[in-house]
Structures are given as structure tokens and as C-alpha cells.
Amino acid sequence: METEAGRFGAHGETIALRALEAMIDAQRLPHALLISGPEGIGKHELALKIAQGVVCGAQRPPCGDCRPCRRIFDPEHRHEPIRHTDVALVQPGGICAVNDHDHSRSRTVGICQIRWVERVTSIKPFEGPNRVVIVDPADALTGDAADAFLKTLEEPPLGVYFVLLSARESLLSETIRSRCRALRLAPLNQQRTEAWLRERLPDLDGAAIRQLARQSRGRVGWLDQELAEGDPLAIRAAQIDELLRLADASRADRLAAAEQLAGRGGQSGPQALDDLLLMLGAWIDWWRDLWLARVGETQRVVHSTLSQSVEAQAARYAPEQISRFLQTLQRTRRYLRNGVNTRLALEAMLLRIPVGQPPGATAAAHGA
Ligand SMILES: [Zn+2]
Numbered sequence: 001m002e003t004e005a006g007r008f009g010a011h012g013e014t015i016a017l018r019a020l021e022a023m024i025d026a027q028r029l030p031h032a033l034l035i036s037g038p039e040g041i042g043k044h045e046l047a048l049k050i051a052q053g054v055v056c057g058a059q060r061p062p063c064g065d066c067r068p069c070r071r072i073f074d075p076e077h078r079h080e081p082i083r084h085t086d087v088a089l090v091q092p093g094g095i096c097a098v099n100d101h102d103h104s105r106s107r108t109v110g111i112c113q114i115r116w117v118e119r120v121t122s123i124k125p126f127e128g129p130n131r132v133v134i135v136d137p138a139d140a141l142t143g144d145a146a147d148a149f150l151k152t153l154e155e156p157p158l159g160v161y162f163v164l165l166s167a168r169e170s171l172l173s174e175t176i177r178s179r180c181r182a183l184r185l186a187p188l189n190q191q192r193t194e195a196w197l198r199e200r201l202p203d204l205d206g207a208a209i210r211q212l213a214r215q216s217r218g219r220v221g222w223l224d225q226e227l228a229e230g231d232p233l234a235i236r237a238a239q240i241d242e243l244l245r246l247a248d249a250s251r252a253d254r255l256a257a258a259e260q261l262a263g264r265g266g267q268s269g270p271q272a273l274d275d276l277l278l279m280l281g282a283w284i285d286w287w288r289d290l291w292l293a294r295v296g297e298t299q300r301v302v303h304s305t306l307s308q309s310v311e312a313q314a315a316r317y318a319p320e321q322i323s324r325f326l327q328t329l330q331r332t333r334r335y336l337r338n339g340v341n342t343r344l345a346l347e348a349m350l351l352r353i354p355v356g357q358p359p360g361a362t363a364a365a366h367g368a
């Protein structure tokens with residue numbers, strides 16, 4: 001049934017999520033669940049739905065609409081923090097057991113935060129029989145914190161459910177992973193993403209649907225968030241405009257841009273880093289499009305709504321320039337994921353944007 005499949009969103013049809021659904025309904029959810037998958041796939045949204053499944057006072061499946069459900073996630077106030085007393089989010093910059101600690105610039109989950117978890121989970125839940133603790137991302141746990149957390153996972157307090165999230169599962173210790181039931185979210189294929197989009201946005205034309213689906217690379221969690229916040233096509237167009245501006249900007253302007261972008265990345269931990277990685281993904285898409293246009297494969301470009309601009313820009317660069325800069329972009333993304341100095345990595349990248357022919361120059365040269 002369509003409505004049933006929608007319970008965990010577009011991923012709900014997978015066998016793993018069907019099984020999870022049944023476990024929640026039967027009140028047999030594993031005490032530790034590890035949800036992994038690439039950035040933007042929808043891990044956090046899924047964790048919130050699981051939390052609703054555990055604490056919804058109204059019914060099974062959870063309604064999403066009662067007071068407890070809305071205090072976990074309210075579609076009308078998407079940026080509100082969780083306000084349910086029995087559902088905790090443990091994240092870099094989050095609450096810890098020591099009063100005067102300031103974690104606001106932290107990128108890790110420290111041991112003092114795990115001490116807080118221990119304290120909270122040792123108390124009976126306030127509203128119902130159960131409590132949910134979401135750790136996002138679990139790969140941000142420091143070594144000490146992971147060791148302490150392992151003890152909690154080994155003997156989970158009664159009625160407490162831990163949901164760990166990670167886009168970088170390989171960074172998690174084997175001992176933590178072995179204590180959790182694993183659930184991997186994979187991107188949807190192009191066809192299913194387009195189908196999901198057509199259902200959501202029946203008025204959108206084919207080129208726009210195709211671009212959005214390709215832009216998302218099948219990560220419907222990201223799409224869902226983007227659509228809720230505005231117009232992802234317009235946001236993408238603005239990201240590309242910024243990139244085009246930088247391609248023709250002075251060295252000083254590029255350095256200033258690197259500093260500004262790095263500031264954004266350093267400000268509030270992994271979430272901002274993920275945003276930076278998503279932006280880099282947009283730029284990689286764009287330069288790959290230039291490559292495709294250059295080799296005559298225009299039907300495969302991501303930016304199908306900007307195809308004229310893709311072709312005009314592609315004509316400005318030699319194929320080797322494009323492929324070399326693509327490698328630079330990919331290397332930069334790898335560096336950022338590995339936690340190198342954000343500003344230095346962005347500076348090096350922006351200074352390597354190749355110098356192209358002035359816009360229209362090649363066309364004029366060929367045309368006249
Ligand atoms: Zn509910």
C-alpha cells in the first residue's frame with residue numbers, strides 16, 4: 001500500500017526498513033542501531049521517525065501529528081531542536097555533564113557528553129516507558145568517549161534505545177559497530193528518484209525533474225530538506241553563479257572567498273562541513289558537465305536546465321584543463337573529509353581554477 005511505504009519515506013520499501021518497521025510495531029526495536037549512508041541520504045530524518053515510533057502516544061504506526069511526535073519533529077518548524085524530554089540528540093556542540101564547558105565550536109563528541117548520556121539514561125523516562133538517544137554523527141566520538149559509550153552499549157539501561165548515525169562508518173571502532181544492528185541506506189537510482197519527485201512536484205517539467213534527481217544522486221533525504229527550505233534548482237543556480245564568478249575573479253578575491261567558505265565550515269562542526277561537502281559536490285557536478293559537453297555527451301549532464309550555459313562555459317576550456325580541475329575538486333573533497341585545514345584546502349583549490357578563454361571568444365573566433 002502506498003501510504004504504508006511512505007512511513008519511512010522513499011527508502012521505506014527496502015527490506016531492512018520493512019523489518020525495522022515490524023520491529024518497532026512489535027516493540028522489539030534493537031537497543032543499538034547504526035544507520036549509515038552517504039551525506040544527505042536521510043539518516044537523521046529516519047532517526048527522528050524511529051524516535052516517533054518509540055514514543056508516539058497515539059498509535060502504531062506513529063501518527064507524526066500528536067504532541068509527542070511534533071515535539072520530536074514538526075514539519076512546520078523544521079529547525080526547532082527536539083523538545084521531547086525522552087528523546088536526546090547527542091552531537092558535536094551539544095549538551096554535556098559539565099556546567100561550564102563550552103562546546104560551541106567543537107567538532108567532536110567528547111567523554112563529558114557521554115557522561116551526560118549515562119546520567120540521563122540512568123533516570124526513568126518522564127513521559128513513557130522508553131527513551132531514545134540519537135548520536136549524530138557517531139564517528140565524531142573521541143576515543144575516550146567511544147570507550148565509555150561502549151560500556152553503555154554493552155549493558156543498555158532498560159527501555160533506552162540508541163540510534164547511531166554515520167556517513168563515515170569506517171571511522172567507527174569495530175567494537176562499537178559490533179554492538180549495533182546495522183542499517184545501511186543506499187541512494188535511490190535515477191528512475192526511482194524521478195518517480196519520487198514527480199509524485200512530490202507534479203507541476204515540474206521533465207528537465208527540472210531530471211536535474212533535481214541527478215543533483216541529488218539519489219539522496220532523497222537531501223532533496224526532501226532542500227525542497228522544504230526553498231527551491232533547490234535556484235539554490236544550485238546560485239552556487240554555479242558563485243563558481244562562475246570565482247573562475248574569473250582575481251587572486252585576492254579567490255583567497256577572500258576561501259576564507260569566507262572556511263569560516264562557514266569551521267563555525268558549527270560537522271553539519272557545516274557537510275554543507276561545504278555538498279557545495280563541493282555541486283561544483284564537481286558542474287565541472288563534470290563541462291567535461292561531458294566538451295566530449296559531446298550533453299544528454300548526460302546534471303544541469304539540464306542550464307544546458308546553454310554548460311555548453312558556453314565548456315567551450316572556454318581545453319579538455320585537459322577541465323579534467324585536471326575535476327581531479328583538484330575531488331582531491332579537495334577527500335582532504336576536507338579527512339579533516340585537513342579547511343581554509344588552506346579551499347585556497348589551493350580556488351587558485352587552481354583554470355584560466356579559460358573569455359566568454360564567447362571561441363565562438364566569435366569560429367563564427368567570423
Ligand atoms: Zn504521534
Ligand SMILES: [Zn+2]
Binds near residue numbers: 096097101110112
Ligand atoms: Zn563538556
